[in-house]
Amino acid sequence: MEKLASRMGRLGTETAFDVLVKAKALEARGRSVVHLELGEPDFDTPSNVIQAANSAMEEGYTHYCASAGLVELREAIADHVGQTRSVNIDPDWVVVTPGAKPIMFFLILALVEEGDEVIYPNPGFPIYESMIRFCGGTPVPLPLLEEFEFRFDPEQLESKVSSKTKLIIINSPQNPTGGLLTENDLATVADLATRHDITVLADEIYSCIIYEGEHRSITSIPGMMDRTVILDGFSKTFAMTGWRLGYGIMRPELQTHISKLVTNSVSCTAPFAQRAGLEALANAGGATASMVAEFRKRRDFLVEALNRIPGMSCLYPPGAFYVFPNVRSFGKSSDEIADYLLQEAGVALLSGTAFGAFGEGYLRLSYATSMENLAEGSQRIADGLARL
Numbered sequence: 001m002e003k004l005a006s007r008m009g010r011l012g013t014e015t016a017f018d019v020l021v022k023a024k025a026l027e028a029r030g031r032s033v034v035h036l037e038l039g040e041p042d043f044d045t046p047s048n049v050i051q052a053a054n055s056a057m058e059e060g061y062t063h064y065c066a067s068a069g070l071v072e073l074r075e076a077i078a079d080h081v082g083q084t085r086s087v088n089i090d091p092d093w094v095v096v097t098p099g100a101k102p103i104m105f106f107l108i109l110a111l112v113e114e115g116d117e118v119i120y121p122n123p124g125f126p127i128y129e130s131m132i133r134f135c136g137g138t139p140v141p142l143p144l145l146e147e148f149e150f151r152f153d154p155e156q157l158e159s160k161v162s163s164k165t166k167l168i169i170i171n172s173p174q175n176p177t178g179g180l181l182t183e184n185d186l187a188t189v190a191d192l193a194t195r196h197d198i199t200v201l202a203d204e205i206y207s208c209i210i211y212e213g214e215h216r217s218i219t220s221i222p223g224m225m226d227r228t229v230i231l232d233g234f235s236k237t238f239a240m241t242g243w244r245l246g247y248g249i250m251r252p253e254l255q256t257h258i259s260k261l262v263t264n265s266v267s268c269t270a271p272f273a274q275r276a277g278l279e280a281l282a283n284a285g286g287a288t289a290s291m292v293a294e295f296r297k298r299r300d301f302l303v304e305a306l307n308r309i310p311g312m313s314c315l316y317p318p319g320a321f322y323v324f325p326n327v328r329s330f331g332k333s334s335d336e337i338a339d340y341l342l343q344e345a346g347v348a349l350l351s352g353t354a355f356g357a358f359g360e361g362y363l364r365l366s367y368a369t370s371m372e373n374l375a376e377g378s379q380r381i382a383d384g385l386a387r388l
């Protein structure tokens with residue numbers, strides 16, 4: 001048997017995929033399961049975007065292309081990001097990747113040395129911590145607190161910064177809580193990053209899915225575009241998770257290195273998918289707006305339904321498509337409750353700890369599913385918890 005490199009022992013995962021497998025196994029045995037675990041829009045990719053990909057394939061966009069992405073898409077992304085963040089950027093700030101996730105991996109790989117510290121949100125997207133550990137860095141969790149509407153305590157952030165801090169990761173709107181950072185929060189991060197010469201990774205993948213307030217990017221703060229890498233993409237905004245199309249925005253000196261990692265790993269992003277992305281940016285904003293309007297109705301319905309369950313309490317998240325209810329009063333761990341609800345009530349959802357230790361006491365439900373499923377799912381949760 002081959003012996004694995006020790007770094008493989010430091011690689012984490014995304015539990016959502018494990019829960020999906022367990023739920024499918026139950027379904028294969030004839031059980032009915034309501035799926036509230038997956039973080040992807042249930043809407044179809046807009047038809048004009050699909051059409052653009054079909055045409056692109058006919059036109060021959062079926063070969064390798066530049067690692068950093070097609071020039072026309074990088075231009076369109078630079079325009080889009082420039083307008084939505086009130087910054088000026090050129091196409092050579094853009095690197096296109098198969099999904100936005102590789103930007104996390106490549107950036108951490110490019111910046112973080114053994115012993116460097118990375119501050120990241122907890123509860124937060126599990127791949128941050130996984131990649132920090134895998135690359136030899138030291139993960140420094142920044143708790144997101146319900147009493148701060150799932151934002152961080154600025155004093156706590158300051159106390160986490162050390163001479164070894166290389167990178168601060170922020171995510172707004174946030175997965176798994178749906179929380180949104182305020183202008184003050186961003187100013188705190190910007191101030192610390194500037195004073196201690198730290199790079200910021202701003203995961204803005206949910207920037208178009210906001211119900212209250214508006215998206216603020218840390219890059220709008222003077223001087224911050226130079227020390228920030230924006231991660232964004234098409235998966236959530238245009239219901240394109242399976243297309244694998246995302247991007248990073250960063251200083252050209254860093255962009256060349258990240259592009260080199262693209263060359264070394266995946267060569268490039270499928271060019272016909274990039275042409276579809278071009279169409280999405282130009283002509284699918286209406287589809288996003290309708291999707292967000294529908295998500296808002298579902299959010300309101302689900303939060304109300306969950307708050308009617310004795311012992312459960314749930315904030316109205318201002319963004320993304322997740323709710324993060326508090327289940328502490330049930331006196332069991334989040335893992336136990338999530339497992340119980342899957343096995344005994346037929347509802348697939350995630351334990352808060354799937355997003356880190358500070359998710360204990362919470363569950364994560366995705367409302368990227370139909371109203372019927374939300375009605376059935378919340379009823380099953382109410383009945384299941386009443387029997388717990």
Ligand SMILES: Cc1ncc(COP(=O)(O)O)c(C=O)c1O
Nearest residue numbers: 099100101125175205233235246
């Ligand atoms: C916070 C966050 N960042 C990034 C991603 C990755 O998105 P993509 O599908 O573009 O790789 C996700 C997907 O779930 C996410 O929740």
